[in-house]
Amino acid sequence: MSTLRLFYALWPSPSLAASLAGWAEQARLTCGGRAMRTETLHLTLAFLGPVDSALADELADELAAATPERGLAPGDVPLERYGVFSRQRILWAGPSETPFGLQQAHDDLWQWLAGYGLTPPTQPFRPHVTLLRNITQAEPPDDAPAPLAWHYDRMVLVASESLTGGSRYRIVAQSRPLGG
Numbered sequence: 001m002s003t004l005r006l007f008y009a010l011w012p013s014p015s016l017a018a019s020l021a022g023w024a025e026q027a028r029l030t031c032g033g034r035a036m037r038t039e040t041l042h043l044t045l046a047f048l049g050p051v052d053s054a055l056a057d058e059l060a061d062e063l064a065a066a067t068p069e070r071g072l073a074p075g076d077v078p079l080e081r082y083g084v085f086s087r088q089r090i091l092w093a094g095p096s097e098t099p100f101g102l103q104q105a106h107d108d109l110w111q112w113l114a115g116y117g118l119t120p121p122t123q124p125f126r127p128h129v130t131l132l133r134n135i136t137q138a139e140p141p142d143d144a145p146a147p148l149a150w151h152y153d154r155m156v157l158v159a160s161e162s163l164t165g166g167s168r169y170r171i172v173a174q175s176r177p178l179g180g
């Protein structure tokens with residue numbers, strides 16, 4: 001049976017993604033590593049891993065239907081600091097504290113996914129946008145650029161497809177803004 005490697009994410013507007021690319025450029029001066037392509041920057045809400053294609057279709061249909069249970073309450077996440085996951089050699093941008101609404105969105109999403117037999121992570125939710133991979137210096141820069149305000153009103157379901165030399169992200173569905 002074929003599977004798709006899936007995750008749910010918030011996807012920034014092109015202008016926010018461009019600002020984040022500036023953050024990546026600045027951090028690379030200190031941390032080295034490889035910048036993520038601007039058009040692939042995102043904040044993961046739930047990583048599912050490989051899911052069989054029938055379930056993947058169902059999840060995509062449900063998300064596109066965007067009923068209140070499956071949609072996403074709009075909210076704000078400030079991107080105000082750099083951080084590092086040293087084991088994964090990742091430099092990221094994220095909030096200083098997880099906003100309540102975003103945590104709620106994460107928890108609600110996983111509660112709903114559990115109904116499909118998918119297992120929630122045991123690790124706490126650490127909202128972040130990965131900016132650099134393979135960093136050579138595991139301390140983030142002391143200072144971040146001016147904070148970025150991210151207002152979100154929808155989420156996307158993304159397939160991560162392996163290609164020789166890396167992976168490609170393909171948005172398979174997105175929720176409609178609630179009330180929109």
Ligand code: 2AM
Pocket residue numbers: 007042043044047090129130160
């Ligand atoms: P990362 O950027 O911190 O690597 C696609 O891989 C997205 O899912 C990335 O945003 C990645 O986060 C996230 N993700 C979360 N858990 C993952 C896992 N166990 N394996 C791969 N990606 C994961």
